[in-house]
Amino acid sequence: MDLRELRVFVEVVKRDGFSAATQVLHATQSTVSKAIKQLEDEVGVALLERAGRRVRPTAAGERVFRRAVAMLAERDGLQEDLADLGGLKRGRLRLGLARLGGSLFAGRVAEFHAAHPGIELELVEHGSLQLERALREGALDLAMCLLPVAGDLAWEPVHDDPLLALLPGGHALAGRSAVALAELAESPFILFEQGFALNPQILAACQRSGFAPRVAAHSGQAELIKALVAAGLGVAFLPRLVCGGLPDTVSCVPLTDEGLRWRIALAWPREVRLSPAARAYLELLGGRDTMGGNPQPA
Numbered sequence: 467m468d469l470r471e472l473r474v475f476v477e478v479v480k481r482d483g484f485s486a487a488t489q490v491l492h493a494t495q496s497t498v499s500k501a502i503k504q505l506e507d508e509v510g511v512a513l514l515e516r517a518g519r520r521v522r523p524t525a526a527g528e529r530v531f532r533r534a535v536a537m538l539a540e541r542d543g544l545q546e547d548l549a550d551l552g553g554l555k556r557g558r559l560r561l562g563l564a565r566l567g568g569s570l571f572a573g574r575v576a577e578f579h580a581a582h583p584g585i586e587l588e589l590v591e592h593g594s595l596q597l598e599r600a601l602r603e604g605a606l607d608l609a610m611c612l613l614p615v616a617g618d619l620a621w622e623p624v625h626d627d628p629l630l631a632l633l634p635g636g637h638a639l640a641g642r643s644a645v646a647l648a649e650l651a652e653s654p655f656i657l658f659e660q661g662f663a664l665n666p667q668i669l670a671a672c673q674r675s676g677f678a679p680r681v682a683a684h685s686g687q688a689e690l691i692k693a694l695v696a697a698g699l700g701v702a703f704l705p706r707l708v709c710g711g712l713p714d715t716v717s718c719v720p721l722t723d724e725g726l727r728w729r730i731a732l733a734w735p736r737e738v739r740l741s742p743a744a745r746a747y748l749e750l751l752g753g754r755d756t757m758g759g760n761p762q763p764a
Contacts, residue, residue, distance in 0.1 A: 467508065469541060472534040474501040475513065479531050482520045505530075558586045559743040562597040562609030565686050566662065567707055567730065570625055571610065578747055585743050593661030593686065601735055607744040612663035613729040621731035622748060627705040629664075629726040632695045633717045640717035647723045648675040654682035654700035656691055664728065668703055671726050692716060 477487040478498065488495050506513050513527035523531050559578070563571055568591060579587060590597075590606060597609035601619065615621055631650065633640045639649060651672075657679075658665050672679050682700040685691050688708045695702050696713040705728035709718050732751060734740060740748070 468504070469538065471501045471505040471508075472530075473538055474498055475505055475527075476531060476534050476538060478502065478514065478521065479523050479527070482522070484521070554582050554585065554742055554746055556584045557741065557743050558588055559741070559747060560588045560590065560605070560607045561747070562590045562592065562600055562606040564594050564597065564610045564612070564662075564730075565591050566593075566658070566664070566688055567625075567705060567728070568610065570707070570730065574747075574751055578750055581750070582743070582746060593659070594663035596661040598663075598733070601733060604735075604738075607741055608732055608734050608747060611731055611733040612667075613731050615731065615733050618736055619733045620736045621733040622751060623729070623731050624751070625707070625728075625730040627707050627728040627730075629668075629703045629721060629728055630706055630709050631719045631721055632692065632702045632704060632709070632712070633719060634695055634698045634701070635715040635717060636698065637701065637717065639719065642719050644720045644722050646675070647671055647721060647726070648677065650701055651675070651677040651679070655679040656683050656685065656694050656700045656702040657681055659684045659686040662686065664703070667726065671723055674725075675723070 474487065474491060474493075477490050478484055481487045481490065484495050484498050488498055491498065502514065509526070509530065511526045512524055513530055514521045515524050515527075561571070561575070575587060575589070578585070590600065592600070594610070594612040597606065598611055598615060598619065600606045601609050601611075610624070611619070611621065613621070613623075631645055633645075633653075637653070639645050655668075657668065669679070683694060685694065688704060689711075691702045691704065692712055694700070696715045703721075703726070707728070712718055732748070734744065
């Protein structure tokens with residue numbers, strides 16, 4: 467008995483019709499109809515009967531449906547067991563890293579490679595919003611994302627840092643022990659480029675403070691942002707982790723606004739079973755739930 471025909475039959479029953487099943491199976495209606503006919507010819511009885519525009523299983527069809535669901539589940543379980551058995555000897559881990567602070571993962575990536583040299587590591591760098599989209603599209607297994615993430619993603623907390631204000635040396639507030647975002651309302655801002663989740667966070671904080679910033683430039687490179695501030699173009703905001711190596715003409719000042727933090731997590735699609743390589747990486751990271759849970763931040 468062909469498992470592909472059984473899967474078609476299961477989807478037709480679950481979706482109450484051929485049209486809905488074709489969308490799930492990515493097949494034409496003629497292909498679905500042919501698979502059902504071949505299955506009925508093989509078992510020798512009718513499995514479906516029409517009820518208006520919908521179909522429902524016959525008594526024989528109900529029995530085949532129950533057995534087919536169990537057989538397909540066994541097939542899936544066997545594939546997962548085989549992947550677990552051989553997955554860490556060969557395979558690939560697709561890891562998305564934010565261009566801002568991706569070095570957070572350098573040590574763990576090296577450690578993972580030393581433990582599993584047969585796993586090919588594909589490292590992709592983008593902004594957090596682009597990485598979230600790549601996760602949903604199935605282009606990545608795990609990705610570094612800025613919290614909060616949408617509810618369809620599970621995550622493991624990695625790092626929590628305050629945002630610091632970078633001010634040109636000649637700025638009136640340079641050298642202060644702390645500064646409120648509202649005090650920078652008249653200064654031009656250097657923000658991140660499209661795809662960085664920090665932008666909406668900064669803009670929302672500005673709105674709460676009662677102003678819309680005047681944006682002088684956008685960049686996705688921390689070193690360029692530092693150089694632009696040093697040149698006097700405007701003020702910028704970076705996590706404490708990446709504020710090292712500042713030019714002498716740049717003043718780094720803590721913000722009093724409590725909501726401006728860089729909270730980083732490693733995320734994955736909640737409803738997707740992770741590959742053995744992805745699960746092993748999460749275990750190395752200290753992950754507590756690799757099957758789509760939603761752990762709380764430490």
